[in-house]
Amino acid sequence: MSGTLIIVLFAATLALTLWQFFKRGTGPVLFIKELRSFFLSPVAWVVLALVMLLNGFSFTSALTDLRAGDRTVTLAVYTFWSFPFWLAYFFIFPVITMRLFAEEQKLGTIETLLTAPVSTLQVLLSKYLAALTFYLVLWLPSMLNFLLFRINAPDSTAAIGSLQGSYTIIFLLGAFNIAIGCLASALTKNQLVAAMICFTFCLLHFLVGFVLQFVPVPEAFRGFADYISTHLHVRTFVDGLIDTRQIVYYISFAILLLTTTFHVLEFRKWKV
Amino acid sequence: MIQVSNLTKRYVGRTAVDQISFEVGQGEVVGFLGPNGAGKTTTIRILTGYLPASSGTASIAGFDVFRDSMEARRRIGYMPENVPLYEDMRVKEYLRFRAQLKGLRGRDVRKNVGEAMDLCGLTEMRSKMIGSLSKGYRQRVGLADALLHKPELLILDEPTNGLDPNQIRRVRELIKQLGLTHTILVSTHILSEVEMTCDRVIILDRGKVRACDTPANLVGRMRTARTISLELQAEAPLAIDKIKTLPGVKKVVKESIDENGWTRLTVRAESGRDVRESIALIAADNAWPLRELHAHKATLEDVFVEITQSEHSS
Known part of the structure; x- marks a missing residue:
């Protein structure tokens, strides 16, 4: 009963937010501008190239390994549970989000932007969604690897469930970590500071369970840390187990972080 | 609006x-x-x-x-x-x-x-x-x-x-x-x-x-004193003393003297009083050649300075 109520409330809030975003078509105008500025900046192409390169490494090593003999793991595991993936994971988020608000605050364009008939919500959502879209585009080339594999080895172990799980967790991690990046970027004028805040928290969240193995903490806390630790979630999803607890966890935290960012942006409007 | x-x-x-x-x-x-x-x-x-x-x-x-x-x-x-x-x-x-x-x-x-x-x-x-x-x-x-x-x-x-x-x-x-x-x-x-x-x-x-x-x-509405510049051929201390005695003159400052004896003076007068005529008469009485007599108009700059600075000093 209360579950239904929560879902209804969530859907209503989401609908209201989207209506606010699309009002007078301003949200999409901002979104397109943000997305364009991603693809017009050299940073985006460098990131895209590096992610493709790292995926290539994963793929090659997977093929070498799989050829060596019987393996129980799938290609998805090789791709998303590997050192190249982690490397990409750690630099993607700071690099694509550090610019979002910090640059506007540095240049002062935040003033021209927010004195136009545009709401803070529209600005926030357009930047967030543009970054998320760019992030998803980054992973499109990796699908080619799987496609190639499928074509060449029709009866292979490229299990479809494993792929679905992989891309679901990729999306969830994006939604969550880009929200961290938005908040970090809104907090400062300095892009480097924003990048460092974002990097630290993404890393911490990814490895929290792993790091705590070397630190004396109570057992209960260790369990909790393992529970929220991203690298374990990735493993579950890549194995093809889509766990709704994690879906709720990442989406609700993304919303919480975005709400915080919204209030950070609105802070100047607080009355003294 | x-x-x-x-x-x-x-x-x-x-x-x-x-x-x-x-x-x-x-x-x-x-x-x-x-x-x-x-x-x-x-x-x-x-x-x-x-x-x-x-x-x-x-x-x-x-x-x-x-x-x-x-x-x-x-x-x-x-x-x-x-x-x-x-x-x-x-x-x-x-x-x-x-x-x-x-x-x-x-x-x-x-x-x-x-x-x-x-x-x-x-x-x-x-x-x-x-x-x-x-x-x-x-x-x-x-x-x-x-x-x-x-x-x-x-x-x-x-x-x-x-x-x-x-x-x-x-x-x-x-x-x-x-x-x-x-x-x-x-x-x-x-x-x-x-x-x-x-x-x-x-x-x-x-x-x-x-x-x-x-x-x-x-x-x-400017309340500041009017400023007058003049240039005449006379002995500076004497001219300054004489002009100072005129009614309405608050201050006389010597600006410069050139080699031919032309003296530049700046006179500050009370507001609302034009002392140019009496200066001209004095110059005539003493037979001082007078070749410039100019009252400065107040500008918005003076207004600005007066409003924003008098407040600071008070």
Whole structure:
């Protein structure tokens, strides 16, 4: 009963937010501008190239390994549970989000932007969604690897469930970590500071369970840390187990972080 | 068009704007003057909805800037100080984006962007990257942006800041031209500009409105003593003594003497008294050749200095 109520409330809030975003078509105008500025900046192409390169490494090593003999793991595991993936994971988020608000605050364009008939919500959502879209585009080339594999080895172990799980967790991690990046970027004028805040928290969240193995903490806390630790979630999803607890966890935290960012942006409007 | 009453903005430990009230009528061009830190930009930011007021109200065309912020903003063309722009966009691209943000769609975007670029002389720069433009052109892009949606009210914060004299003249001409069809609130340091373009002046100092009148009235109301320059051929100490005895003269200062004995003096007289005639008579009585006698007119600059400095010293 209360579950239904929560879902209804969530859907209503989401609908209201989207209506606010699309009002007078301003949200999409901002979104397109943000997305364009991603693809017009050299940073985006460098990131895209590096992610493709790292995926290539994963793929090659997977093929070498799989050829060596019987393996129980799938290609998805090789791709998303590997050192190249982690490397990409750690630099993607700071690099694509550090610019979002910090640059506007540095240049002062935040003033021209927010004195136009545009709401803070529209600005926030357009930047967030543009970054998320760019992030998803980054992973499109990796699908080619799987496609190639499928074509060449029709009866292979490229299990479809494993792929679905992989891309679901990729999306969830994006939604969550880009929200961290938005908040970090809104907090400062300095892009480097924003990048460092974002990097630290993404890393911490990814490895929290792993790091705590070397630190004396109570057992209960260790369990909790393992529970929220991203690298374990990735493993579950890549194995093809889509766990709704994690879906709720990442989406609700993304919303919480975005709400915080919204209030950070609105802070100047607080009355003294 | 603009109504401000008892507007106050406090930052932590400092009151930037203190209980100010003023009005700007439809079609007026109003100059917003004041020394740095007087609260001009803060007031403008409140009017444009960027900052909230601590207390008091402000409305644009009847819309409260805080409660009906969107409606108020739709009616304002705002050019902030130092004209922040996206460096990595082209002029045309940027103006199109801004036009769409301001609610224009389809054919209107193309039309208004074209008109604004024409008006601000940007047409040949349309495909340039904003980052590569000179300061003068950046300023014009900012102005074109403010004009895009044909707002009823233009708020320009130091539009001539950092421009060269030719560019300042161009911007001034443009403001004059726009003043025929728009209500304009322009904040500036350049007083000659205000004298030439504005119907009315609001002088702000340390968060308070110190004066609000037409430039001519302000100059007319000047309380400072009149200053007279004269040049005559006489022995300086004697001339100074004689002129000092005249009724209404407050002070006589020797400026210079050249090799032919021409002495330059500056005389400060009480306000409302013209001592030029009596000086001329004294010169005639003593047979001093007199080749210059000039009363300086008070300028808006004098008014500005008097208002903003007498308060500081008192």
